[in-house]
Every structure is written in structure tokens, then in C-alpha cells.
Amino acid sequence: MARFTLPRDLYYGKNALENLKNLSGKRAIVVSGGSSMRKGGFLDKTEAYLKEAGMEVEVFEGIEPDPSVETVMKGAEAMAKFEPDWIIAMGGGSPIDAAKAMWIKYEYPDITFEEMCKVFGIPALRKKAHFCAISSTSGTATEVTAFSIITDYQKGIKYPIADFEITPDVAIVDPDLAETMPQKLVAHTGMDAMTHAVEAYVSTANCDYTDPLALHAIKMIQHDLVDSYNGDMAKRASMHNAQCLAGMAFSNALLGIVHSMAHKTGAAFDDHGAHIIHGAANAMYLPKVIAFNAKDETAKKRYGDIADFMGLGGETLEEKVTLLITYLRKMNDDLNIPHCIKQYGADSYPCEQGFVPEDVFLERLPEIAANALLDACTGSNPRQPSQEDMEKLLKCCYYDTEVDF
Numbered sequence: 001m002a003r004f005t006l007p008r009d010l011y012y013g014k015n016a017l018e019n020l021k022n023l024s025g026k027r028a029i030v031v032s033g034g035s036s037m038r039k040g041g042f043l044d045k046t047e048a049y050l051k052e053a054g055m056e057v058e059v060f061e062g063i064e065p066d067p068s069v070e071t072v073m074k075g076a077e078a079m080a081k082f083e084p085d086w087i088i089a090m091g092g093g094s095p096i097d098a099a100k101a102m103w104i105k106y107e108y109p110d111i112t113f114e115e116m117c118k119v120f121g122i123p124a125l126r127k128k129a130h131f132c133a134i135s136s137t138s139g140t141a142t143e144v145t146a147f148s149i150i151t152d153y154q155k156g157i158k159y160p161i162a163d164f165e166i167t168p169d170v171a172i173v174d175p176d177l178a179e180t181m182p183q184k185l186v187a188h189t190g191m192d193a194m195t196h197a198v199e200a201y202v203s204t205a206n207c208d209y210t211d212p213l214a215l216h217a218i219k220m221i222q223h224d225l226v227d228s229y230n231g232d233m234a235k236r237a238s239m240h241n242a243q244c245l246a247g248m249a250f251s252n253a254l255l256g257i258v259h260s261m262a263h264k265t266g267a268a269f270d271d272h273g274a275h276i277i278h279g280a281a282n283a284m285y286l287p288k289v290i291a292f293n294a295k296d297e298t299a300k301k302r303y304g305d306i307a308d309f310m311g312l313g314g315e316t317l318e319e320k321v322t323l324l325i326t327y328l329r330k331m332n333d334d335l336n337i338p339h340c341i342k343q344y345g346a347d348s349y350p351c352e353q354g355f356v357p358e359d360v361f362l363e364r365l366p367e368i369a370a371n372a373l374l375d376a377c378t379g380s381n382p383r384q385p386s387q388e389d390m391e392k393l394l395k396c397c398y399y400d401t402e403v404d405f
């Protein structure tokens with residue numbers, strides 16, 4: 001027996017935000033990152049629509065990127081005081097993820113952060129409030145997923161909260177909000193979405209319900225991402241839907257080791273002045289992981305399906321896998337994303353020598369590989385890597401060398 005869970009309602013397309021008028025409740029708290037939603041006028045509109053719905057509104061603004069446990073606790077306190085029956089989370093992945101965790105703490109004031117992180121172990125929510133998520137970026141798809149990522153800065157670790165209980169009740173996917181994204185964010189979040197769809201399709205937890213979502217998302221991203229990056233707003237609107245479809249797929253089919261590696265390398269070199277941005281890390285590692293996973297016959301066949309669905313040609317499965325890898329690498333070129341960590345500049349653009357020095361990378365490699373193996377995403381990867389495999393794979397991701405093992 002398996003389960004497939006999505007929000008009950010999804011409003012999409014231009015002016016979808018207006019549907020906030022139709023929510024029924026007494027008090028709504030709006031959780032937002034702040035500046036871009038405020039500047040774009042979306043926060044004001046949201047407040048106005050909720051008031052039109054007859055609700056009292058409070059705004060909890062200023063959620064930082066990679067939200068902390070402290071922010072979650074503060075937000076939950078604000079909720080305990082205001083007693084909302086709707087939580088409206090608005091912005092990129094961070095405010096929505098933070099609001100999901102606040103929601104748990106609001107419903108269960110005695111729950112500890114450790115208890116929240118128990119995978120699929122959250123008690124039933126919706127006793128106090130329902131949850132509406134409005135995304136402004138086109139990548140994480142947290143508006144439809146069962147996941148939230150919260151950072152414990154004291155331990156320096158990002159913790160995933162995973163449970164269908166935190167799948168939002170209502171998702172609003174309005175392309176006007178995505179127009180505010182800077183170009184670099186379009187590239188990174190777009191390749192994050194591509195990775196979600198590809199990993200979901202080959203995941204060991206894939207199923208008949210997730211496959212069509214993943215494949216269709218892949219085709220849309222293939223056709224729309226680069227144009228969206230280059231300023232085509234119709235394509236950007238389409239990407240907003242595509243990333244959401246990818247989210248529906250991976251929320252139910254889970255992910256694989258591209259994400260395990262991206263999670264554990266992201267902050268591993270912060271002391272050298274930068275972060276390897278999640279979407280960029282995925283974009284660099286995905287072609288390498290495809291080559292690694294394709295040694296598994298089932299995965300190879302599934303990558304072949306993807307290549308066929310994208311219309312890439314090729315006679316044999318080997319050819320199809322190679323064409324898929326080549327295509328994804330070309331997308332990275334078109335989006336100004338490097339092919340490997342060695343060439344990953346502090347500004348995320350390709351350069352001769354990136355911000356991660358070779359000796360530092362090699363010194364930290366065993367620990368990063370061990371952490372990646374323990375990541376929650378490793379379990380559903382189609383081929384289980386050993387410590388040695390993972391170290392070799394990460395080396396290929398550093399030097400951009402061929403995966404031949």
C-alpha cells in the first residue's frame with residue numbers, strides 16, 4: 001500500500017492570488033520573507049484580499065534565507081498570541097518552509113524541534129489552522145510538498161522535516177509573483193526543478209501517479225527554462241507550473257543522491273567565502289549521477305524513457321543516456337552554470353579556479369561523502385553507492401571527469 005498526497009486546492013494562472021478572497025476564517029497570519037513581496041505590492045494585495053474575506057490579518061515578516069530554528073520558534077509564539085485559523089505563507093522556499101514548521105509548533109506547543117524532525121512522525125495538524133502557500137520562486141515547489149528545511153545554526157546542520165501532514169491545504173501558483181525573480185535565481189531554481197523531476201522519475205519510490213507528473217515537468221522545463229532565463233515572461237509563467245508539477249512528483253516519489261550531495265556540499269565550504277547554491281549544485285551533479293545510476297538496468301531504462309520523451313533520439317539505451325547527459329550539460333552552459341565545483345566561482349558563475357581550493361576539497365571529501373550517504377534522499381536512489389563510490393562521484397563533480405564506475 002502506498003500514499004499519494006497533494007494540496008486539496010491549487011489555484012494557478014494570472015491573478016490566482018485573488019482567490020484569497022474566498023477563504024473562510026476569522027484570523028489569518030501572513031508569513032513572508034519581506035522585501036521583494038513588499039516591493040512588488042503582493043504583500044499589500046494579500047492583506048487586502050484576506051480582509052475582503054472578512055478576516056483579521058497579522059503579518060510576520062522578515063524570514064531569512066535558510067530559516068533558523070529560532071525564527072520558527074518566534075513565529076510559533078506570534079501564532080500562539082494571535083490564534084490564526086489560517087496560515088498564509090508567501091515568498092520563496094524559505095518563508096514557506098519556516099511557516100510549515102511554525103504551524104507544527106503552533107498546533108503542538110510542547111513539541112521539540114527534534115520531535116518535529118522525526119520522518120513521517122508528526123501528529124495530526126489542522127486542529128487550529130489550515131495552511132495556504134503562495135510561491136514566488138519556481139523551483140522548490142514547497143507550496144505542494146510534504147517537506148520543510150530548517151537550519152540549526154548552532155550545529156551548522158540543515159534538518160528536513162518530512163510528513164504529509166505539512167502538505168499545504170491550498171497552493172497558489174500565480175505567475176505574476178515569479179516575474180520578480182532575478183535572472184540567476186531563474187537558472188538555479190529551474191535546474192533544481194529539473195533535478196526534482198528526473199530524480200523522482202528514477203526514484204525507487206516512483207509510481208503510476210508520479211511518473212506522468214515528472215515526465216511532463218521535464219518536457220516543460222526543457223522547452224521553457226532557457227527562454228525564461230532570457231526574459232520571456234510567458235515561458236516564465238509556464239516554468240512556474242512546471243516546477244510545481246515536479247514538486248507534486250517528488251513530494252510523493254522522493255529524490256536521490258543528487259540532492260544528498262547538494263545538501264552536504266552546500267555549506268561545507270562556507271569558511272572559504274561562499275555557499276554552493278542548491279540549484280547550481282544539483283545542475284552540476286545531475287549529469288554525473290545519471291552516469292552512475294545508469295549502471296543499474298532499471299534506472300538506465302528509465303533515463304531512456306526520459307530521453308525519448310524529450311525527443312533526444314538515439315538507438316540504444318547507452319546512446320539515449322549519453323544524449324540526455326549532453327542535453328543537460330548544454331542547459332547548464334545556456335544558463336551560465338559551471339560544470340563542476342572546481343570551476344564554481346564565489347558568484348556562482350563559471351571561472352577558471354572557483355572558491356573551493358583543491359586541497360580543502362580533498363581533505364573534507366571523506367566526511368562529506370559519509371554525510372551524503374546518510375542523507376534522507378539516499379534511500380530512494382536507484383543505485384546504492386558505497387563510501388568509495390560516493391567519494392569517487394564527488395571527485396568527478398569537483399574535476400568534471402568521466403564517471404566510469
Ligand SMILES: [Zn+2]
Nearest residue numbers: 140192196259
Ligand atoms: Zn531541490
